[in-house]
Amino acid sequence: MQSSLIGKIEKAKRYAKEPDRVTFTKLSVKFxxxxxxxxxxxxxxxxxxxCRFFSSWGTCSHTMALQRILDGMLPDEAMVTQFEIAP
Numbered sequence: 001m002q003s004s005l006i007g008k009i010e011k012a013k014r015y016a017k018e019p020d021r022v023t024f025t026k027l028s029v030k031f032x033x034x035x036x037x038x039x040x041x042x043x044x045x046x047x048x049x050x051c052r053f054f055s056s057w058g059t060c061s062h063t064m065a066l067q068r069i070l071d072g073m074l075p076d077e078a079m080v081t082q083f084e085i086a087p
Contacts, residue, residue: 026042041066
C-alpha cells in the first residue's frame with residue numbers, strides 16, 4: 001500500500017474519534033419505524049418526517065431518535081425541540 005494512502009487511513013481513524021469535527025447542515029434518511037418506512041431528515045434549519053405524527057406536532061420519535069444518534073454533530077438549533085428530550 002502506498003504511504004500516502006496509509007497516512008490518509010490513519011488520519012481518518014483519528015477524525016472518527018473526534019466527532020465534534022462534523023456538523024450536519026442537511027441530512028436525508030429512510031427511517032425504518034415500527035409501522036412503516038419514513039422519509040426523515042434535516043434541511044434549511046428544520047426537521048422533517050413523512051409520518052403522520054410529525055405533521056401535527058412538528059416532531060416525532062424518528063426526528064428525536066436522530067437528534068440522539070447525532071448528538072454533538074448537529075448545529076445547536078437542530079437540537080431544539082418544544083419538548084424536553086431526557087437522556
